[in-house]
Amino acid sequence: MRAIRNLIALTFWLVTAEACAQDNSPRTQPYASIDRAAINYSGPDREASRDLGGPEIKIGLIAPLQGARKLEGDALVAAAQMAIEDESASPLADGQHLALVARDETGLWGRASSEIVKLVVEDRAVALVTSSDGRAAHLSEQVGNRLGVPVVTLATDATTTQINIPWLFRIVANDAVQAREFAENIYRGRAFRRVLLISESDHDGRAGAEEFEKAAQRLRAPAPMRIAIALPLEDTVPIMNKIRVLEPQALVLWTSAVTATHLLEGISGARGEIYLCRKALEEPFLSVARGKRNIWTVAPAVASAGSERAAFIDRFRARTGSAPSLAAAEVYDAVRLIAQGLRQSGPNRARLRDALATRTEYHGVSGIIAFDGAGNNRAEVSLVQLQ
Known part of the structure; x- marks a missing residue:
């Protein structure tokens, strides 16, 4: 495992970036790809x-x-x-x-x-x-x-x-980049197998959750357990009960900041690592999460x-x-x-x-x-x- 420690600003708190397990396995080459350089605008209105x-x-x-x-x-x-x-x-x-x-x-x-x-x-x-x-x-x-x-x-x-x-x-x-980073750390870096994916039932929640499931599948990992939350979230008790029964080693949240806040407050004493999508990195979640050391997310390398x-x-x-x-x-x-x-x-x-x-x-x-x-x-x- 290759450990890299550097300081970057995320929500402008101090965070530590650690590289996940080194992946030395050969990458599967795609049989076709989109020519990204070919996407251009050749229309009018430049005059x-x-x-x-x-x-x-x-x-x-x-x-x-x-x-x-x-x-x-x-x-x-x-x-x-x-x-x-x-x-x-x-x-x-x-x-x-x-x-x-x-x-x-x-x-x-x-x-x-x-x-x-x-x-x-x-x-x-x-x-x-x-x-x-x-x-x-x-x-x-x-x-x-x-x-x-x-x-x-x-x-x-x-x-x-x-x-x-x-x-x-x-x-x-x-979403695909975030899901890949989460999955690499969860399944290869830490070898977790009991993974619970919680997502909202709106477009963003579905899209992100699907990307994480695909990332897990590409690593040939067990499919994550999944809970889809109907909005608005009115009662977290049933979800908290499921989390206690399942005892996940990793909890992946693909939700808004408001929903993530409710969930974090309810599982404050639970064990396991929490992986948070970018959309949830807003208030009120930021205030509630301050000081907790088991929360991970994806952020740019600040230059x-x-x-x-x-x-x-x-x-x-x-x-x-x-x-x-x-x-x-x-x-x-x-x-x-x-x-x-x-x-x-x-x-x-x-x-x-x-x-x-x-x-x-x-x-x-x-x-x-x-x-x-x-x-x-x-x-x-x-x-x-x-x-």
Whole structure:
């Protein structure tokens, strides 16, 4: 077993990254693969006549601004506004300045879709940034592809970049990457066999759980036991009873932060390691999980200067009264990445898409962002332990 210990910032607490067991077995070569470099946009709208005019160039943010995930949404808005202010220190060409416009993704599918369309048509946003919600990402992807607007997303659903749409860019590790890291540590690194997978019954929960089951199957490991939670979660007692009976060595949670919080509070005395999907790394879970040492997740290898990261943490805390989550740092980076692309492309959506697609590497406060030809962030990630 190869042990690597390095310090990285995850939700800007101290965490320790440990490499899993070294896998020296030969990899099965695929019989075919998608040419990621071939995913491109060859359509119109790059001409100057399609530039967005006016004194403001707006970046749109679709986030949960009410309901159970309001704390998450508020943090994303605060981080995005900080990025706008930082980029505004150097004005854009022709005297234009950046502005943020945020709309709410909460509610039924139709309402979220309408809010996304309003960002593009009424607010005339040059690009969109979405939260970790897979539904909002899919809706934004559809609108962006139809109307020609770049979308930068925190959603982990791998299918968003598997359908040859050139307008979407993901800056986080997708479900397949997370599942692979979890499975390697659980089944090979620790040789666990009693594994319980708990997922929500929504799109994100199903997609993530399926990726973990596939990762286990590829390792020829026993299929995990699985509990699917219907939302809203009103009673955790039946789930807690099942956990006590099953006594899992590893508990994999593919849920929202709210659901993960309820589960963690109920199993506080249980043994076993907990593996947490990226979507749950928000408040209120972060406060409840602080100090617990058996919780693992996947995070980027941070490559930004420590001083820049520390300055971001201090400023965010001064503004909001709390430390930033990893998602807040990623939204900050997403907005700054878009703004820097605008300095190259000018206020044009298609040319901005080109600038994002050809950007080689961006070193942000959340880590490295380096897109492949399909819009995936190909930067390295690590399995990390919350402390």
